Amino acid sequence: MTDIPGDIEQLIELMARLPGLGPRSARRAVLVLLKKRGALMAPLAQAMAQVALSARDCTTCGNIGAGDTCAICADPRRATGELCVVEDVADLWAMERGGAFKGRYHVLGGTLSPLDAVGPDTLRIPRLLARVAEEGISEVILALNATVDGQTTAHYIADVLGASGVAITSLAQGVPIGGELDYLDDGTIGAALKARKRF
Amino acid sequence: MTDIPGDIEQLIELMARLPGLGPRSARRAVLVLLKKRGALMAPLAQAMAQVALSARDCTTCGNIGAGDTCAICADPRRATGELCVVEDVADLWAMERGGAFKGRYHVLGGTLSPLDAVGPDTLRIPRLLARVAEEGISEVILALNATVDGQTTAHYIADVLGASGVAITSLAQGVPIGGELDYLDDGTIGAALKARKRF
Numbered sequence: 001m002t003d004i005p006g007d008i009e010q011l012i013e014l015m016a017r018l019p020g021l022g023p024r025s026a027r028r029a030v031l032v033l034l035k036k037r038g039a040l041m042a043p044l045a046q047a048m049a050q051v052a053l054s055a056r057d058c059t060t061c062g063n064i065g066a067g068d069t070c071a072i073c074a075d076p077r078r079a080t081g082e083l084c085v086v087e088d089v090a091d092l093w094a095m096e097r098g099g100a101f102k103g104r105y106h107v108l109g110g111t112l113s114p115l116d117a118v119g120p121d122t123l124r125i126p127r128l129l130a131r132v133a134e135e136g137i138s139e140v141i142l143a144l145n146a147t148v149d150g151q152t153t154a155h156y157i158a159d160v161l162g163a164s165g166v167a168i169t170s171l172a173q174g175v176p177i178g179g180e181l182d183y184l185d186d187g188t189i190g191a192a193l194k195a196r197k198r199f
Numbered sequence: 200m201t202d203i204p205g206d207i208e209q210l211i212e213l214m215a216r217l218p219g220l221g222p223r224s225a226r227r228a229v230l231v232l233l234k235k236r237g238a239l240m241a242p243l244a245q246a247m248a249q250v251a252l253s254a255r256d257c258t259t260c261g262n263i264g265a266g267d268t269c270a271i272c273a274d275p276r277r278a279t280g281e282l283c284v285v286e287d288v289a290d291l292w293a294m295e296r297g298g299a300f301k302g303r304y305h306v307l308g309g310t311l312s313p314l315d316a317v318g319p320d321t322l323r324i325p326r327l328l329a330r331v332a333e334e335g336i337s338e339v340i341l342a343l344n345a346t347v348d349g350q351t352t353a354h355y356i357a358d359v360l361g362a363s364g365v366a367i368t369s370l371a372q373g374v375p376i377g378g379e380l381d382y383l384d385d386g387t388i389g390a391a392l393k394a395r396k397r398f
Contacts, residue, residue, distance in 0.1 A: 005263070011249075014246055020220060028219065042248070044247060048240060051207055051210050052240040066206070089233070093203060
């Protein structure tokens with residue numbers, strides 16, 4: 001019916017699979033790309049092909065890097081004995097943006113979810129146990145999301161690491177910086193009150 | 200600061216230039232691409248490179264196609280003598296989705312805008328005059344957006360085509376199909392009332 005050439009149609013369809021883009025906004029994005037064929041479309045296609053070719057999961061921690069070992073694992077200054085366990089590469093990037101953590105990471109690749117058949121072996125939990133045993137880890141920091149799935153996974157990891165004798169900590173819960181009590185949910189206020197500190 | 204490899208950072212930056220994506224959602228999109236490297240990222244990069252290479256503006260009408268003449272201009276069944284003038288390829292696609300128009304198009308590539316130094320020669324207006332003179336056009340349908348810029352451009356085109364003797368029409372204005380009066384702006388209701396028809 002429509003007279004959009006086939007390869008443009010296919011491009012729109014692929015773009016529409018990205019999060020935040022539906023069929024309509026994918027079409028709009030492709031039209032912008034078509035207008036800026038030289039300045040944006042060609043470089044974007046090249047950058048994407050390049051990353052698709054070079055990006056690899058770090059065999060140690062699961063972070064994404066250019067080789068078999070990611071830049072963080074390869075950096076000797078980060079061998080502090082602290083291991084920060086995160087769900088996803090997105091969470092690792094968020095921690096790194098903060099710049100407060102100087103140790104290494106372990107990316108689980110998701111959370112435990114029996115209903116979706118995601119067990120410990122689907123995630124990188126066996127690898128985590130091996131690293132704790134081999135790398136002289138003194139503290140495992142559980143930086144999992146404060147969701148039901150995240151916290152279930154945190155409890156499971158704390159359980160299986162219990163015998164190893166390593167210190168297990170988790171991120172503090174409380175009022176976010178700049179947060180207004182009026183806009184916070186009851187759970188957060190409750191957690192912040194429970195964990196109150198001497199001023 | 201952050202430990203995102205350089206080429207991924209560059210990919211995020213390019214993605215963020217697409218409409219509807221900001222730095223945050225571009226990062227999220229790239230993370231999804233990284234997770235689906237084989238199933239989505241590689242095909243998307245290839246489709247984009249392919250379109251960047253093959254897409255060309257039709258030398259006749261300005262539509263985007265795979266060669267020098269687009270599929271619509273090349274289709275002999277569409278030589279009906281009716282020429283539909285649109286602002287942009289997006290508008291041409293919108294008309295084609297409707298499927299109601301069987302003639303050919305002329306894509307201006309924008310609207311007149313003296314402030315932005317967009318005059319008739321920047322748009323495809325000289326080419327339009329030439330086509331009307333050469334192609335045996337009987338009717339020019341102005342399907343420009345119902346905005347101030349669109350309507351200014353429509354008036355200009357009607358002016359310069361006046362001497363050619365071709366019939367000049369424009370899309371009807373009124374209540375959209377399924378539209379509720381309560382949600383329509385005053386201008387639309389006024390236009391619909393003015394153009395009322397015997398029931």
